[in-house]
Amino acid sequence: MASTHILSAYDEELKYLNRRISEMGGLAEQMCGDAVRALVNSDTALAQKIISDDVILDHAEREIQDKAIVTIAKRQPMAADLREIIGTLRIAADLERVGDLGKNTAKRVIAVQGTGVPRKLARGLEHLSELALVQLKDVLDVFASRSAEKAEIIRARDEEIDAMYTSLFRELLTYMMEDPRNITSCTHLLFCAKNIERIGDHATNIAETIYYIKTGAQLEGERPKDDTANTVGAPAE
Amino acid sequence: MASTHILSAYDEELKYLNRRISEMGGLAEQMCGDAVRALVNSDTALAQKIISDDVILDHAEREIQDKAIVTIAKRQPMAADLREIIGTLRIAADLERVGDLGKNTAKRVIAVQGTGVPRKLARGLEHLSELALVQLKDVLDVFASRSAEKAEIIRARDEEIDAMYTSLFRELLTYMMEDPRNITSCTHLLFCAKNIERIGDHATNIAETIYYIKTGAQLEGERPKDDTANTVGAPAE
Structure with a gap:
């Protein structure tokens, strides 16, 4: 009886951590989607809201960390449960x-x-952002279901985001070359595109963590990575 | 007697984790310093070595994680010790x-x-890299000494890196505007400069983690951040 009681209090603590992760995920998704909307529509009020909302995520992460430490100290969980909390x-x-x-x-x-x-670049950024945010949303759903197989599938999809980022990168360079007056703004758009591409990398990290939580092993093989944007402009061999 | 024995085995495990962190820090420092050297000297063999060395850091991180989980499960440490391992x-x-x-x-x-x-840009990148790597080296020394005060001082120094990054950012934009043939290479250099600036951010993260390990509290106040590079080119108000 006592052990059931302890177990269920522990379960409650894990559920709490999971709920906070899901809240963090929802807010992070919204911030990133809104950021691209603010960019495309020159909406500085929305941009300001995103900047101030970031502190909520910072606090949530600290709270999760503090709660995790208390849970570990109090419950002294063994390997699989520890993996869950560390994950x-x-x-x-x-x-x-x-x-x-x-x-x-x-x-x-x-x-x-x-x-x-420019409209075409805006569409490119929006499309990249949609892909990355679907990836983030899906990996958080996989976290809720704890499916190692699905985690593996999500990780493989990151390649698509990288390929689209590379194509946007080339397009931005072309705009800059066509008219030097575009250089400053296109440079910022390059960094925005990179920010969005990085969301995909974090979704990949999360997929790998889910796999680790579930199996105790690391996902085998190199990450699928089409990162040719790093070498755009390299002299042909 | 038995308890001393257990305590000292636990201490050995913590020492092992600390040694691995120090090794990771040394390799990360070397990779980043070499990367700038490779860039400035067009040394593709060195670049290739850095790319393949990265896997060593990936493995080290996983090993530290696995070891930390085993240590927590075996020793069941309480709050302060747990903070140390999580940190x-x-x-x-x-x-x-x-x-x-x-x-x-x-x-x-x-x-x-x-x-x-160009020589002037190379000097800029080298200088930025020196600053960031000193910051990384110093914060790892502070990790060894576990000084919360010194961690706070290191964190405050990040502003200098950010300011130098912003100045390099402006200079790179100027090169691009002067001659569109510079656009592709300068864009890559912009991302390299951003990579170096991010090393400083990670040193700041580490400083904050040391403070947390030592005190159980978060460093108060906003991070000192001169991130005006994000708004270079913004219309004057």
Whole structure:
């Protein structure tokens, strides 16, 4: 009886951590989606809201960390349960970082505002952002279901985001070359595109953490990575 | 007698974790310093070495995580000791990420190779890198000494790196505007500069983690942040 009681209090604590992760995920998603909207529409009020919302994610991550430490100290969980809690801390750190990326994009709204974002580039950024945010949303659903197989599938999908980022990168370079007056704003848009591409990387991290929580092992093989944007402009061999 | 024995085995485990962190720090530092050297000297062989060394950091982080979980499960440490182990995991994650930044810079060596890095920009990147790597080295020394006061001082120094990054950012934009043929290579250099600036942010993270390990509290106040590079080109108010 006493052991059931302890077990259920422990379960409650794990549920609490999971709920907080899901809240962090929802807010991080919203911030990043809003950041691209603010960028495309030159909406500085929305940008300001995103910048101030970031503190909520910072606090949530700290709270999750403090709660996790208390839970470990009180319940003294063994290997699989410890993996769960340590994994939760990793995911909270990834989500906090996703929020930072949204905030960084929001900070660039002011720099781009004067020049406007050409329609085609705006569509490119929106599309990249949609892909990355679906990836983030899906990986958080997988976290709720704890499916190692699904985690593996999500991780494989990151390649698509990287490929789209590379194509946007090339397009931004072309705009800059066509008219030097575009250089400053397109540079900021390059960093925004990179921020969005990084959301995909964090979703990949989360997928790997879920796999680790579930199996105790690391996902085998290199991350699928089409990061040719790093070498765009390299002399042909 | 038995309790002394257990205590000392536990101390050995903590020492092991600390030694691994210090090794990770040394390698991450070296990779990032080498990456800038490879960039400035168009040294693709060195770049290739950095790219393959990154896997060592990835493995070290996983090993630290596995060891930390075993230590927690076996020793069932209480609050302060748990903070120490959880903090060590956070620092390992920061160092793994610093290695990624070095690797990303190394990957851009090929893209920049054909065009060469103008001497003045090379000096700028080297100087930024020196500042960031001193910051990283110093924060790892503070980790060894566990001084909350020194952690606070290191954190305050990040502003200098941010200011130098902003100045390099402006200079790179100028090069691009002067001659559109510089656009592709300067864009890669912009990302390299950003990578180096991010090393400073990770040193700041580590400083905050040391403070947390030592005091159980979060460092008060906003991070000192001169991130005006985000708004370079913003219309004057």
